[in-house]
C-alpha cells in the first residue's frame with residue numbers, strides 16, 4: 001500500500017481523535033479555564049506521540065508553569081538527519097459563544113468541514129503529525145524530535161526555554177506546523193514574517209481642561225495636535241509614510257489576490273484597499289503603522305472642554321531586513337518633528353519582535369517542495385505573513401544552520417482565533433502525506 005492509501009485509511013481515526021482533543025478546553029489562561037484542561041491536553045499529546053515511537057515523551061515545565069510535550073525518536077542509521085516537529089496544544093478562548101453556529105468545544109461537521117476551537121490552530125496540525133508518523137510506521141528514515149507547547153497563544157513561554165535547552169531540540173530541519181496554505185488544496189510554505197513594535201506617544205499642551213467657549217480658538221488643544229501628528233503617518237493613498245522607512249519593496253513570492261484579500265478581510269463595498277503596491281507588497285514586504293488605541297475623553301461623558309493631554313498606541317509592522325527598534329526610533333523622531341505648536345511629546349518604545357525570513361535554498365526546502373507537489377498534485381508556492389511568530393526567530397537564532405519550514409492546515413477559511421473556527425479534513429490528509437513524503441525525501445537527499 002502506498003502512503004496516500006495508508007493515510008486515506010488512517011483518516012477514520014483522525015476525526016474521533018481530533019474530537020477528543022477539541023473537547024479538552026485547553027485555553028492557557030487560568031482566569032478563564034481550569035489549568036487541569038491544559039494538563040489533560042498535555043497528557044493526551046504525550047500519550048499519542050509515545051504510541052508512534054516517541055517512547056521517552058515527557059512533560060517539560062516551562063517558565064510560566066505550562067507544560068510542553070517533548071520527545072525524541074531515534075533512527076537506526078547513525079548518519080541520519082534530525083527533524084524537529086513543532087505544534088501547540090493550547091487554543092484561543094472561544095470569545096462570544098453566541099457567535100458560534102456549533103458548540104465551540106464539540107467537533108461538528110458542517111458541509112464537509114469540521115468546526116471547533118483549535119480544530120485547525122493547532123490541534124489539526126497535531127493530528128497531521130500523528131497521521132504522517134502512523135503512515136510511515138517503523139520506516140521513519142530520520143531522527144525525530146518533538147515539541148508541542150502549551151502556551152503559544154498566551155505567554156509563548158517556549159521562547160524563553162529553547163536557548164537554555166538548545167541540545168534538547170537541536171535539529172537539521174524544523175517543521176513549524178502552525179501555518180497554512182493560501183487556499184484549500186493549494187500547497188504553500190510561509191517564508192517571510194514581519195517584525196513588530198509598539199510605540200506609545202503622548203502629547204501635553206495645557207495644565208488642565210479648559211472651557212472651550214472661554215479659551216477655544218487660542219488655547220493649544222492636545223487632542224487636535226495628536227490627531228494632526230497621526231494623520232501624517234499615511235499619505236492620501238494609504239501608504240505608510242515614515243521618513244527613513246522604505247515603503248517601496250516588492251513581494252517576490254506568490255501573490256495575494258485582491259479579491260481574496262477583500263473577502264478575507266471583510267472590506268465593505270465601495271471601500272478601497274490601501275497603498276500603491278499590490279496586496280502582497282503591502283502586507284508582506286512593506287511597513288504598516290496602525291493606530292490601535294487612543295486615550296482621550298470618550299463621547300459619553302465628554303464636556304465642552306479643551307483636552308490638555310492625549311496619547312495613542314501605535315503598532316508598527318516592518319518587513320524582513322528592517323530592524324523594528326530602528327524603525328520605532330524613526331517613527332518617534334518623525335512624530336516629534338511634525339508635532340505642532342510646540343506641544344510636549346513623550347514616547348515609549350515597547351519590546352520589539354524581529355522579522356523573519358526563511359533560507360529556502362537547502363535540501364529540506366527542496367524536499368518539502370517535492371513532497372507538496374506530489375501530495376497536492378500542484379507546485380508549492382511561497383507566501384508571506386504580515387504577522388509575527390517570535391518562536392521562529394528564537395529557533396533561527398538558536399539553530400542558525402537549521403532549515404525552518406512553516407506550514408500546516410490553517411488556510412484562510414479556517415478562521416483561526418475567530419468564532420466558527422474549522423478545518424478541512426482534506427488539508428489534514430494532504431499535510432500528513434506531505435510530511436511523510438518529506439521525511440522520506442529529506443532522508444534520501446541527506447544520504
Ligand SMILES: [Zn+2]
Pocket residue numbers: 088121122152178
Ligand atoms: Zn497557532
